[in-house]
Amino acid sequence: MQRTPEPELMEGEEQALAYAAADFSAGDQSLIERLVELFPQGLGDGLLDLGCGPGNITFLLARQFSGSQVVGVDGAAAMLHLAEQALAAEPALQQRLSFEQRCLPDPGLAGGYSALVSNSLLHHLHDPQVLWQAVLQLAGPDARVYVKDLRRPASPAAAIDLQRRYQGDAPPVLQRDYLASLHAAFTPEEVMLQLQEAGLAGQLQVAALEDRYLEVWGQLL
Template sequence: MQRTPEPELMDAPEQASAYAAADFSAGDQALVERIAELFPGGLGGRILDLGCGPGNISFRLARAYSDTVVIGLDGAAAMLQLAERRLHQEGDLVGRLSFVERCLPSPDLPAGCSAVVSNSTLHHLHDPLMLWLAIAQAAAPGARVYLKDLRRPPSPEAAEALRERYLAEAPPVLQHDYLASLHAAFTAAEVTEQLQRSGLEMLQVAEVDDRYLEVWGELP
């Protein structure tokens, strides 16, 4: 099916609250473990979580890599308010974990990052090259890169089947957004073309399970 873009920012308070309240812990932990598997030598001292939302992955990265600084970046103020609130409630990561509000493209991204991670952000962007160019802009030479996102199913019927399989019991706002995200996602072939156009052809692309794709590698 053809791609149907969705709004770039999830900035409605009810959206932010629904996502913060949802239990994505198993998938989030699996993502951090996958990163550790791909990069057994670690992620260096400065990690950027690009499109961090309420910070779920940012917090896990900061705890998994205790010798690093982690920066969570997002364009949605409502999401970042939740992340900041959690940061100050938990307290022990203040000084190593921070959050910044930026919309892509931006000339003012964190620079010199030894690793750039992005989870479920690519499909939100109307122009996907903005994400890949932001990665190139923020990354230091030799940076590790890991991205995971939904991939677009072949038909509306297949998208509906995925919603039924994975989110049948979820709140309506999450079900609606999930279906929209499936329609807005990219295929592995499209992402491969994006990498070639943005000068990041050294990164690898693979389909994962029945609904995801991942991109990983090290920059020159």
């Protein structure tokens, strides 16, 4: 089916609260385990989580990679507010974890990170090059990159099938967003073309993951 973009930022308060309250812990934890598997030498000293939302992945990164400084950026104030609230409740992480409200593309964002991670941002972007250009802008030497996102199903019926299977019990706002996200997502073939356009195809790999995701990973040269 054709891609139908959705709004980029998740700025609605109800939307942000519903997202933050949802239990994505199994998928979030498997992302961390995948990072450990793909990059057994670690992620280096500076990690950036692009499109961090309420910080689900950002907090896990800070806990897993205890020698790293971790920054989460997101353009939505409603999401960042929830991330900051959660950080206020975790004094032990406050020296190493921070959040910034930044809407990509943002040429003012300083780079040099040893690892860039992004979960479920790509499908929000009307122009996917915004993510790949951010990777080029923000990566330090030899940076590790890991991007995970939904992949677009073949048909509207297949999208509804996934929505029923994985979000059937979720609040209506999340069910609506999930279906919109499936329609807005890219296919692995489209992402490969995006990487070629950005000059990243020789450095990053793309693959389908499970029945509804895609992942992009690699270490920059």
